[in-house]
Amino acid sequence: MTTRRRALIGVAGVTVGGLGLNISPRQAAPAQAATVPSATAADRGKGQAPPPRTVDVHAHYVTPAYRKALLDAGISQPDGMPAIPDWSADKALQVMDRTGISVAMLSVSSPGFALGDAGKTRTLVRLVNQEGADLVKANPSRFGLFASLPLPDVEAAVAEVAYAYDVLQVDGIAMETNYEDTYLGDPTFRPVLAELNKRKAVVHLHPTSPACWEATALGRPRPMVEFLxxxxxxxxxxxxxxxxxxxxxxxxxxxxxxxxxxxxxDRIAAFATLSTPPVDVIGALKRLYYDVAGFSLPRALPALLNLVDSSRLLYGSDYPFTSDVVVQALAGQLGTTTALSAGDKQRMFAGNALGLFPRLGER
Incomplete structure (x- = not known):
């Protein structure tokens, strides 16, 4: 964010940088709108932690090693953004506490790890996955981890899936929408998908810049249009x-x-009827999960609810690529929207995530 934008969003209760977001104490924590029960005093006395109020499935981490690798590769403005955001576990926990987030599932955002050398990529992915696992080990009730993969190196990626689950005990896998311009559905990636299928993996997709971004991004940061x-x-x-x-x-x-x-x-589904055999696009879309990170209100979330019900919704902050005060404002919108019932909000903020990550309910 520019200095001017930071100034515009720096005071609670003002409109956020022309985005129409208002922050107030009433809206600060989405958990106020969710009805997930908390532990009683007796439970706390027994050492039982309360179930999560809000689970953030779209949260990023930027370790010093990863930052250095990006800078060494000449990437100081990833995907056209102004800078690599500052991140530390302490800062993340502070934002989580201010926003009512109990658990954040950490992942590495775009541009990921394909920095030009396959051997260095494998080493860096392993290091940053280990750093993420260490963060979870130090804060097991506050962080989870989606491990990264060294794609497009398929053999190394299959090995990293095994290491991530068997050694690091990760919660899921983070995958970019394309790796060096090859998309996830490409047949070359089938061995990786087969391994993930065998492990019943939760896979969080994250967009990255497409091959043609120089021609299509309109000179703007790619997260504005191209990521979607x-x-x-x-x-x-x-x-x-x-x-x-x-x-x-x-x-x-x-x-x-x-x-x-x-x-x-509906457009994709109509064209899919020309396939042999036809593909049930709407049915497939209904089987997926959707996080609500970013600017989901007032238009995107109601559109999504025309496609799926609240059992497929998950909360996401996109911190630190979305700044602290905007995270709080967007969470406040979700906590008070009339587009969702109280039960819908409970499912979105925590209930659906507990189904995907049962260990969170066993804390």
Whole structure:
């Protein structure tokens, strides 16, 4: 964010940088609108932690090693953003406490790890996954981890899935929408998907810049427009090429309220009837999960709710690529929206995530 934008969002209770977001003490924590029960005093005396009030499935971490690797590769403005955001576990926990987030599932955002050398990529992915696991070990009731993979190196990626689950005990896997311009539904990635399917993995998709961004991004940061289209492109490919059907054990999470999928679903479905055999696009979309990170209100979330019900919704902050005060404002909107009932909000903020990550309910 620019200095001017930071100044505009720096005072609670003011409109946030022309985005129409207002922060007030009433809206600060989404958990106020959710009805997940907390532990009684007797439970706390027994050492039982309360169930999560809010689970954030779209939260990023930036370790010193990863930051250095980006800078060494000449990436100081990832995907056209102003800078690599500052991040530390302490800062993240402070934001979580201010926003009512009990648990954040950490992942590495775009541009990921494909920095030009396959050997260095494998080493860096392993190091940053280990750093993420250490963060979870130090804060087991506050953090979870989606491990990264060294794609497009398929053999190394399959090995990293095994290491992530068997050694690091991760909660899921983070995958980008494309790796060096190859999309996830490409046949070359099938061995990785087969391994994830075998492990019934939760896979959080995250957009990255497409191959043609220089021509299509309009000179703007790619998260503005291109990220949503890349998510839409990837999910459409996964459905049309029967990846979703062939690997039913994978629980995919689609970011940013489904990107453009809610408004394009019927169009994609109509064209899919020309396939042999026809592909059930709407049925496949209904089987996916969707985080609501980003600007889901007032338009994107109602559009998504025309496609799926609240049992497929998950909360996401996108911190630190979304700043602290905007995270709080967006969470406040979700906590007070009339587009969702109290039960819908409980499912979105925590209940659905507990189904995907049972260990969170055993804390």
């Amino acid at each position: 289209f890349d998510t839409t492109r990837t999910v459409a490919q996964l459905i049309l090429d029967n990846v979703i059907a062939d690997y039913p054990g994978i629980r995919f999470i689609v970011p940013h309220a489904g990107a453009a999928l809610p408004v394009m679903a």
